[in-house]
Amino acid sequence: MVARSFVVPKHHLIRLTCQGPEAEISMLLFADRERSERLNVPDTLKAQMSACIKPHMVLMSDMGRALASVAGSSLDWHDAITGHTRVAHDELLQELMKHDLSARDLHATVNWFKKVAPAGDERGALSEIADYASADDWVELRTELDLLVVLATPGLEIEITTTEPPGPNDACRLSRDEAGRALALAERGRA
Amino acid sequence: MTALLDVTVAAGDGWIGEVPAGALFRIVDLQGNQAVDTIFYDAHDYANRYSAVDTIREQGAAYLTTGSVLVSTELDPLATIVEDTCGRHDTLGGACARESNIVRYGEHTRDMHACRETFLRQVRKWGPSSSGQRLTKRDITHNINFFMNVPLTADGGLTFEDGVSAPGKYVELRAERDLLVLVSCCPQLNNPCNGYNPTPIQLVASYAQHDSATSP
Numbered sequence: 029m030v031a032r033s034f035v036v037p038k039h040h041l042i043r044l045t046c047q048g049p050e051a052e053i054s055m056l057l058f059a060d061r062e063r064s065e066r067l068n069v070p071d072t073l074k075a076q077m078s079a080c081i082k083p084h085m086v087l088m089s090d091m092g093r094a095l096a097s098v099a100g101s102s103l104d105w106h107d108a109i110t111g112h113t114r115v116a117h118d119e120l121l122q123e124l125m126k127h128d129l130s131a132r133d134l135h136a137t138v139n140w141f142k143k144v145a146p147a148g149d150e151r152g153a154l155s156e157i158a159d160y161a162s163a164d165d166w167v168e169l170r171t172e173l174d175l176l177v178v179l180a181t182p183g184l185e186i187e188i189t190t191t192e193p194p195g196p197n198d199a200c201r202l203s204r205d206e207a208g209r210a211l212a213l214a215e216r217g218r219a
Numbered sequence: 220m221t222a223l224l225d226v227t228v229a230a231g232d233g234w235i236g237e238v239p240a241g242a243l244f245r246i247v248d249l250q251g252n253q254a255v256d257t258i259f260y261d262a263h264d265y266a267n268r269y270s271a272v273d274t275i276r277e278q279g280a281a282y283l284t285t286g287s288v289l290v291s292t293e294l295d296p297l298a299t300i301v302e303d304t305c306g307r308h309d310t311l312g313g314a315c316a317r318e319s320n321i322v323r324y325g326e327h328t329r330d331m332h333a334c335r336e337t338f339l340r341q342v343r344k345w346g347p348s349s350s351g352q353r354l355t356k357r358d359i360t361h362n363i364n365f366f367m368n369v370p371l372t373a374d375g376g377l378t379f380e381d382g383v384s385a386p387g388k389y390v391e392l393r394a395e396r397d398l399l400v401l402v403s404c405c406p407q408l409n410n411p412c413n414g415y416n417p418t419p420i421q422l423v424a425s426y427a428q429h430d431s432a433t434s435p
Contacts, residue, residue: 070271070313070361074369075323079311079377090335092318105375109281109311111272114294131266132357134292144276148373150307152281209322219318 031119032186033126033178035060036171041099041191044140046165047183049158052142054112054181056120056135057087057095060174063129065089069108069136075206079146081106081138084203086210087169092219094172094210097200099191101167103160107142110154116180123178140167170194172214224424230417231406233337235345237262238398238424243391244298246365246402247421248305251386252414254367254405256314256334258360259289259297262397265352267291271310271361281371282307283363289392297398302391305384309369312379314338314362315407324409332406335359341401348399364405365390367412381411 036042044053059065068090076085082104086094112120116137124133141161147153170191194201194211201208213219223242227249228234238244246255261267270292275281277290285303288296313319314334321329342354366384371377406417 064356068313068319068361070311071316071319071322073377074312074379075319077377079371079375082375088319088322090316090318092316092322109272110276111270117292131292132355134360136272136361146281146371146373146375148371150282151284152307152371154275154279154281206322209325213318213322219321 029115029119029180029182030184031123031180032184033123033176036175036177036188038171038173039191039193040171041189042169042171042177043187044167045185046141046161046163047185048163049161051161051181051183053140053179053184054116054120054137055140056137056178058176059089059093059095060176063127063176065091065093066133066135067095067138069138073108075210076204079109081108084200086200086207087138088210092210092213094214095175096169096171097194097211099168099170099200102165103141103167105143106167107139107144108136110139110144112137112139112180119180120178127176141165172211221426222423223426224422226422228402228404228420228422230404230419231332232404233341234402234422235341236400238394238400240394240396242394242424242426243301244394244400245389245391245423247387247389247423248366248384249386249421250418251388252366252381252384253418253420254407254412255365255420256403256405257363257365258401260358260399260401261291261295261297262348262399263350265354265358265399267293267295268358268360269297269363271363274310281311283310284308289363296395298392298394300390301393305366305388305390307383308390309364309367310362311371311377312364312367312369314403315405320409328409331408334403334405334407337403337406338401364412379410379412381414
């Protein structure tokens with residue numbers, strides 16, 4: 029298990045490459061300039077009416093702003109509803125402490141390269157899909173604000189490059205009205 | 220039966236208070252279709268609070284109902300649902316906020332009432348605990364929405380729908396340790412979670428033995 033925490037300025041592309049089956053990457057996101065503002069998975073999912081994270085969705089903060097956009101991925105389902113593993117838990121707490129953050133700052137992680145499928149039944153039964161992702165599966169995130177990224181994973185390959193701000197015809201902006209509004213709030217700087 | 224608590228929370232209002240280990244805590248949807256946004260904390264360590272995602276993973280199901288054990292970030296059982304006349308409850312949809320209302324419904328909803336405003340207001344009035352603990356915004360974690368229906372479909376859809384609760388339906392929980400409970404009687408008017416008509420709820424806590432045969 030490796031853990032990392034680093035700041036990525038806005039309008040950068042974070043490319044994550046899967047290191048094989050069961051190599052999910054559990055990620056926490058904080059607005060770097062206002063760390064009380066952080067990824068809110070329930071707000072993100074309900075605004076985009078999705079039970080998972082997939083390409084062209086916007087990852088939203090508790091203050092309504094887009095933190096990052098899923099610019100692309102080889103997979104159309106990344107888990108965000110079953111939390112991180114116990115091993116990752118200790119690693120995330122360790123990284124958070126380096127930024128004067130703690131267990132009180134934990135939020136629901138996005139678990140890239142993991143799928144937990146709902147049966148669609150009365151209980152909302154869920155089952156993890158074994159061997160869902162494989163080496164060379166990838167996801168690209170575009171940062172929309174300066175972000176503190178905290179992650180834990182069994183294996184990490186990451187590349188960070190500059191990219192253009194989302195234009196008027198950006199696929200994430202046009203994916204849903206809600207995504208467009210969250211991007212506009214990030215661009216305006218406040219909700 | 221020893222009544223520890225019996226309060227009616229007005230439509231759109233909130234409540235914060237402690238429920239001791241071993242007590243039964245009942246939430247009554249007095250008039251039906253009223254979402255009750257709730258967060259549980261270990262009363263002696265607020266950092267050890269309810270975790271929606273850990274609870275979902277540990278029980279292998281998204282909805283909460285009888286038998287669901289509500290666990291904390293440290294996987295400690297905080298409470299167990301011992302009776303549920305509603306049938307299922309959401310813990311994926313989070314709490315409404317002014318900021319998320321703007322994203323979901325547009326700028327014109329900015330000044331409408333919202334659960335996270337209620338949470339903050341309740342937290343502000345909750346002074347330091349006997350051990351000196353205080354709550355802040357960072358403690359307002361992902362919550363439970365009792366009586367709310369957020370169906371999760373096999374193809375990955377998630378929607379807010381009406382219609383699983385009804386007048387007088389209730390959920391009863393057994394506190395597995397001393398708890399601090401934070402509640403918002405949801406004021407949301409932009410979706411069906413309150414049937415477009417927020418109504419009051421009742422909170423009852425007692426040391427009575429759980430026995431459904433004697434329940435009203």
